[in-house]
Amino acid sequence: xxxxxxxxxxxxxxxxxxxxxxxxxxxxxxxxxxxxxxxxxxxxxxxxxxxxxxxxxxxxxxxxxxxxxxxxxxxxxxxxxxxxxxxxxxxxxxxxxxxxxxxxxxxxxxxxxxxxxxxxxxxxxxxxxxxxxxxxxxxxxxxxxxxxxxxxxxxxxxxxxxxxxxxxxx
Numbered sequence: 001x002x003x004x005x006x007x008x009x010x011x012x013x014x015x016x017x018x019x020x021x022x023x024x025x026x027x028x029x030x031x032x033x034x035x036x037x038x039x040x041x042x043x044x045x046x047x048x049x050x051x052x053x054x055x056x057x058x059x060x061x062x063x064x065x066x067x068x069x070x071x072x073x074x075x076x077x078x079x080x081x082x083x084x085x086x087x088x089x090x091x092x093x094x095x096x097x098x099x100x101x102x103x104x105x106x107x108x109x110x111x112x113x114x115x116x117x118x119x120x121x122x123x124x125x126x127x128x129x130x131x132x133x134x135x136x137x138x139x140x141x142x143x144x145x146x147x148x149x150x151x152x153x154x155x156x157x158x159x160x161x162x163x164x165x166x167x168x169x170x
Contacts, residue, residue, distance in 0.1 A: 003076075004084030009051035010038030012070050012092045012139050013061070019120035019140060022058045022102065023111040032110065034123035036090075036136055039106075047089045055093070059112040060101030066091030068147070070139045075131040075152040075160075086131075090139055131156060 013020035013036075022037050037058040041050040052063050071090040077083050102109045115123065120140060127133040135150045142148075149163045 006082070006084050006086045007041035007047060007050075008038060008086060008088040009041060009047050009054060010036045010088060010090040010136065011051050011055045011066070012036060012090055012136075013055070013096065014092075014117075014140075014143075015114055017117050018114040019117055020059060020061075021113060021115050021120055021123060022109045023113075024108045025110060033127065034120075035127060035132065036124075037109075037112070038088075038090075048091065051089070051091045055096070056098075057104050058102055058109045060098050060103060061096040062098045063093050063096050067094045068092050068144075071135045071148050071150065073131055073135050073150040075150075076155060078155070088131075090135065092139075092144075129156075130160070134160070 011020070020037065021034050023032050023034050025032060037055050038051065039054045039058070041047055042053075045053070048066055051066055056062055068091070069089065070092045073088045073090075074086065076085050100112045100114075102112045117140060121137055124133055124137050124140070127136075131150070131152060135148070138148065146164065150160045152158065152160050
């Protein structure tokens with residue numbers, strides 16, 4: 001059996017001490033969840049193009065390209081509709097144009113807001129998936145540090161390997 005490969009992107013956007021977050025409908029429990037803007041890379045699309053598109057769709061803000069790579073994650077999802085091996089790139093943006101006005105064609109994003117860093121970390125800490133939660137929080141807390149690579153080669157029940165070494169949240 002072949003493992004499906006999937007690509008995803010996320011946008012780390014800071015404005016002073018605030019962080020850009022989006023509220024998405026949670027498919028599993030019907031509870032809204034807060035996270036950074038992002039989503040799946042479409043066929044034929046480069047990751048840096050996908051994150052600019054996702055940012056525009058989910059927040060209304062416009063950028064021509066990300067400013068830097070913040071983090072890369074690789075993790076397995078063993079079953080369900082998203083089963084496969086995922087690689088996700090988190091890109092950082094310094095300057096954006098436009099006003100907040102989500103236009104998500106999938107209808108999943110209901111709101112985009114700026115929140116203080118501490119509140120953003122609190123909201124992200126509620127995410128139940130460590131492969132999303134932990135790298136995103138670490139990127140927000142570390143600011144402009146060197147990009148990191150997070151991987152869960154032994155499954156999500158195990159601690160991740162992180163390069164370069166950073167303290168794992170817990």
